[in-house]
Amino acid sequence: HSVLTQPPSVSGAPGQRVTISCTGSGSNIGAGYDVHWYQQLPGTAPKLLVYGNKRRPSGVPDRFSGYKSDTSAFLAITGLQAEDEGDYYCQSYDNSLKTLYVFGTGTKVTVL
Amino acid sequence: QVHLVQSGTEVKRPGASVRVSCKASGYMFARYAIHWVRQAPGQSLEWMGWINVGDGGTKYSENFQDRVAITRDTSATTVYMELSGLKIEDTAVYYCARDLEVGGYNYGCFDLWGQGTLVTVSS
Numbered sequence: 001h002s003v004l005t006q007p008p009s010v011s012g013a014p015g016q017r018v019t020i021s022c023t024g025s026g027s028n029i030g031a032g033y034d035v036h037w038y039q040q041l042p043g044t045a046p047k048l049l050v051y052g053n054k055r056r057p058s059g060v061p062d063r064f065s066g067y068k069s070d071t072s073a074f075l076a077i078t079g080l081q082a083e084d085e086g087d088y089y090c091q092s093y094d095n096s097l098k099t100l101y102v103f104g105t106g107t108k109v110t111v112l
Numbered sequence: 113q114v115h116l117v118q119s120g121t122e123v124k125r126p127g128a129s130v131r132v133s134c135k136a137s138g139y140m141f142a143r144y145a146i147h148w149v150r151q152a153p154g155q156s157l158e159w160m161g162w163i164n165v166g167d168g169g170t171k172y173s174e175n176f177q178d179r180v181a182i183t184r185d186t187s188a189t190t191v192y193m194e195l196s197g198l199k200i201e202d203t204a205v206y207y208c209a210r211d212l213e214v215g216g217y218n219y220g221c222f223d224l225w226g227q228g229t230l231v232t233v234s235s
Contacts, residue, residue, distance in 0.1 A: 002156045036221035038157075045207055045225040046157065052219055089157055093220050098174030101147070101159040101220065 003028065003097065004090050004104035011110040012080045020107045022073045022090030028102060030071035033093040037066055037075045041086040049088070050075060077109070085111045114138035116146075116208050116226035123232045129196040132229045134208030141189040142166045145211035147222055148182060148193045150204040158204075162211070163191060198233045205230050 005023045012018040022035060029035055035053050038046035048057050050066035053073065065076045073092075077084055090104035119133040134146065147162040161172035163182040170182050176195070184191045191208060206229045209222035 034219060034221070036219070038222075045228050046209075046222075047225070048212070048221060048223045051212060051221045051223070057223060091157075091221060099159055100171065100173070103157040103159070106156045 002105040003094060003102045004092060006088075006090060006104040006107045008105070009108045009110065011112055013112045014080055014082065016080050017076060017078045018080060018109065019077075020075045020088055020090075020109070022075070022104050024071050024073075024092060024102075026071065027096035028092045028094040029068065029073055031095060033095075035066065035068050035073035036091045037064075037073075038089045038091065039084075039086055040089065046089065080109075080111055082111050085109055114224060116210065116224055118206075118208060118226040118229045121230045121232075123234065124198050126198055126200060126233055126235055128198050128233075129194060130198060130231050131192055131194040132206050132208075132231070134191045134193070134226050136189045136191070136210075142186060144213060145218070146182075146184070146191045147209045147211060148180075149207045149209055149222070151207070151228075152201070152204040155204075160193070160206075165191065195231075198231075200233050200235075203231065203233045 010018045037050040039049045040046045053068045054066045063079045088107045094102045115137050117135045122130050142165050145162050148160040150158050163170045179196050181194045208226040210224040212219045212221050212223040
């Protein structure tokens with residue numbers, strides 16, 4: 001049911017930078033709707049990491065940054081740390097589907 | 113402390129209904145919409161619907177249109193999600209989540225989540 005496509009997995013060594021892509025279409029990201037990112041650590045609820053394409057909630061380190069271009073959005077994690085290991089999801093609004101809010105397929109981040 | 117606390121694990125038979133509660137505390141309950149999102153085992157997240165806590169208005173995903181109902185009890189600062197006609201594939205963790213509002217603008221994302229409620233549907 002996910003209409004936003006993410007790579008299944010990305011990995012990097014501690015201290016490295018990784019980037020996760022989120023590809024949508026003209027009815028969601030391409031229509032100008034904001035993209036948001038969540039981090040889900042094993043066995044826990046998702047946590048809002050980035051909202052409004054590039055804004056960080058209070059308490060989220062500036063190692064996490066987001067940006068959007070055309071029908072895609074990206075989450076960059078710099079200075080990768082062991083505690084960053086988990087699943088990451090993008091989310092946006094869609095004006096064409098039966099469901100208003102859509103999530104990405106999810107990306108597993110592994111710290112080598 | 114700002115919290116959303118959900119009710120506990122449920123095990124249901126196919127065809128039954130389940131009601132999950134979500135109690136809010138630490139903020140102005142009526143100000144923020146509450147959404148319900150579910151996650152099947154090993155799967156991504158799926159939006160089910162939301163309620164305007166202030167006036168009780170609701171909007172549901174058409175994937176659940178005829179089976180889901182979201183209500184609220186303002187005196188108890190609690191939101192409820194009832195899913196009827198349960199199927200095996202409804203087995204999932206169900207989350208309530210608060211709509212993010214900053215400076216009067218709703219961003220259409222979710223800044224506060226409940227801990228999740230596992231609903232298992234099995235014969």
